[in-house]
Amino acid sequence: MNDLLRRYGKGLTWTFIGLTFFWLIILVVLPDFKLLESSFRPYLPVTEVGGPKDVYSFGNYLQIFGNEVDFNFFGLHFPLAARIKVFVLTIFYSGVVTLITFILAYPLSFYLAKVVSPKSLPTLFLLLFVPLWVSEVLRSFAWYIILTLKGPLNVFLMTIGVISKEIRWIDGYSPVVVTLVYAYVLFMLFPLYNAMQSLDSNQIEAADDLGAPWWRIHWRVILPHAKPGIASGAVMVFMLSAGSLLVPAIINSTTGNWFTQTIQGIMLEGQDWNAGAAFAFMLLLFCTIAVSVAMRVFRVSLSDIAK
Amino acid sequence: MSAGIDLDNVCCDFGKFRAVDHVNVNIQPGEFFSFLGPSGCGKTTILRMISGFTEPTEGVIRIGGKDVRGQRPNQRPTALIFQNLALFPLMPIWENIAFGLEVRGVPKAKRRERAEELLALVDLHDSADKMVSQLSGGQKQRVAIARALAVEPAVMLLDEPLSALDLKLRQHMRAELRAIQKRTGVTFIYITHDQGEALAMSDRVGVMSQGRLQQVANPRDIYNNPVNGFVASFVGENNIFAGDVQNAADGMASFATSTGTFRARLPGAAGKLYVRPEHMILQSTPGAENSVPVTLTEVAFEGNFISVHAVTDSGKTMVAELRNDGSATIPAAGTQMHMAFDARNAAILPDSATAGA
Numbered sequence: 182m183n184d185l186l187r188r189y190g191k192g193l194t195w196t197f198i199g200l201t202f203f204w205l206i207i208l209v210v211l212p213d214f215k216l217l218e219s220s221f222r223p224y225l226p227v228t229e230v231g232g233p234k235d236v237y238s239f240g241n242y243l244q245i246f247g248n249e250v251d252f253n254f255f256g257l258h259f260p261l262a263a264r265i266k267v268f269v270l271t272i273f274y275s276g277v278v279t280l281i282t283f284i285l286a287y288p289l290s291f292y293l294a295k296v297v298s299p300k301s302l303p304t305l306f307l308l309l310f311v312p313l314w315v316s317e318v319l320r321s322f323a324w325y326i327i328l329t330l331k332g333p334l335n336v337f338l339m340t341i342g343v344i345s346k347e348i349r350w351i352d353g354y355s356p357v358v359v360t361l362v363y364a365y366v367l368f369m370l371f372p373l374y375n376a377m378q379s380l381d382s383n384q385i386e387a388a389d390d391l392g393a394p395w396w397r398i399h400w401r402v403i404l405p406h407a408k409p410g411i412a413s414g415a416v417m418v419f420m421l422s423a424g425s426l427l428v429p430a431i432i433n434s435t436t437g438n439w440f441t442q443t444i445q446g447i448m449l450e451g452q453d454w455n456a457g458a459a460f461a462f463m464l465l466l467f468c469t470i471a472v473s474v475a476m477r478v479f480r481v482s483l484s485d486i487a488k
Numbered sequence: 489m490s491a492g493i494d495l496d497n498v499c500c501d502f503g504k505f506r507a508v509d510h511v512n513v514n515i516q517p518g519e520f521f522s523f524l525g526p527s528g529c530g531k532t533t534i535l536r537m538i539s540g541f542t543e544p545t546e547g548v549i550r551i552g553g554k555d556v557r558g559q560r561p562n563q564r565p566t567a568l569i570f571q572n573l574a575l576f577p578l579m580p581i582w583e584n585i586a587f588g589l590e591v592r593g594v595p596k597a598k599r600r601e602r603a604e605e606l607l608a609l610v611d612l613h614d615s616a617d618k619m620v621s622q623l624s625g626g627q628k629q630r631v632a633i634a635r636a637l638a639v640e641p642a643v644m645l646l647d648e649p650l651s652a653l654d655l656k657l658r659q660h661m662r663a664e665l666r667a668i669q670k671r672t673g674v675t676f677i678y679i680t681h682d683q684g685e686a687l688a689m690s691d692r693v694g695v696m697s698q699g700r701l702q703q704v705a706n707p708r709d710i711y712n713n714p715v716n717g718f719v720a721s722f723v724g725e726n727n728i729f730a731g732d733v734q735n736a737a738d739g740m741a742s743f744a745t746s747t748g749t750f751r752a753r754l755p756g757a758a759g760k761l762y763v764r765p766e767h768m769i770l771q772s773t774p775g776a777e778n779s780v781p782v783t784l785t786e787v788a789f790e791g792n793f794i795s796v797h798a799v800t801d802s803g804k805t806m807v808a809e810l811r812n813d814g815s816a817t818i819p820a821a822g823t824q825m826h827m828a829f830d831a832r833n834a835a836i837l838p839d840s841a842t843a844g845a
Contacts, residue, residue, distance in 0.1 A: 384574045387576075390561045390562065401579075
């Protein structure tokens, strides 16, 4: 604080702090509080807002129940409220996206951090960054084209003779998972790369010298060291996936509804902001719980992730 | 369970740079052998070739008589102690030590037992469950040694493991390392740029410069009978005179320099004249031979010895170290005196070994 004052003078320092507070309080915290408040209010005609019927209740939150459908979870059948089903599947497939990004990013980040010569590193990073220059909308549409029934993927597979009839790729949750993996894999890659890069290569050599095969070196030395990176990458990918609206809106099949689409439907099509807010807070709450549980299970603390 | 190592015409190139140039040496089983040399002389490359992290460009490396070329580090009977130790910071001490056993599928209880034994061997009781970060530098050192010993290597390779320690601890660990080596009987190959360390611990020392092995001998011979100027100046201090050899006979010769003509040993090829400061005698009257009149410029009392810098009439600076036996009178700077040395303590040596030596 004193450093800031000395370096930039009073005027500039207070302007910085003021702007930061404005952004944080006025643009982030207050709107969230307003939404939280309205999530407990009923959906009423304008004339009745503030009237005797406008009282706080959990009514909006309870709307998630009801309208029971059959839930088929890998052959396990049981009845479940339609919205809860979407909710559970969104959380589950966000986890799947996180797992796949990890499986893809782990070998790649190891290669970048420990194998490749530092000279070619800038080129490789550029190649990784290039797709980020294209907007997420375009990238999602690109995947839509690739995956359509008469699209290049089916044509290619049929040409090389792997399949004899087109496969309907845009079905269930697979297109969303594929596109989310593509969109967010770098959010897993960079924290992993950072973590692995900070590992002393002598430790890998020491384990090798003591007789460890490559998989044990990964399991006992590299993976534990990279754990904070894995955790922060996983949190980012999971939260971004569960909260993504754009990707499912563009590429989703009719059988793979994402929970954000449910919220959007209530807010924009149903014009019920109060219930939409309630659903959004439920998503936030359960994602936070899921992340905390995962962090407990894998024994990482918040301070590890912040590193 | 210790093995000898033969390096047979070993070379190692990094691109156009020849890091190791035709090195030949036979290291005996159970020997404490040091490679001594300045940084960049190729000693670490030799270590990495023996451990298997680098392959020689030419030549053969044999461990216990067996050619190990093409074997991975995890297949060789060697254990390397890294300069920065490379302990695993996320494992407790005992798991660090037992890592090599874990790899070999030894059951957990057995591993723990063996780790405790090794901790006792390196004088680190009650540290099994501590983390690496809780130990001091010297203790980490011992853990690294215990971890390497756990796999019962035939050869231990040590890459300047004491360089990060402070002076006192370094001296203590020298004795400790030597004792552990004697207790276990494992062949130790030690890399260092510190001549004191090499001389104090080793059975034999190999002095290296620019990828070439200059001399292999026991510490005494390395210091007293260096084969060339590089060894003489890297291991200890010298007064060096340039000049020409005259009437050489029976390993002795006269050597004409700009300071005067001296008698000295001539063990091999001609070069420069080297005299150690502690072999210089300071006297008030001229000696019979090898005596030069000088003016003292700087006299420093160092405790166990007195360091005297002097300059000759021709402007050559000479250094003498006089042992402090408690009664020596300390001469004052500016005094005119004579510096002399015994011909047997002076040697005419070539600059450094030629290729392939």
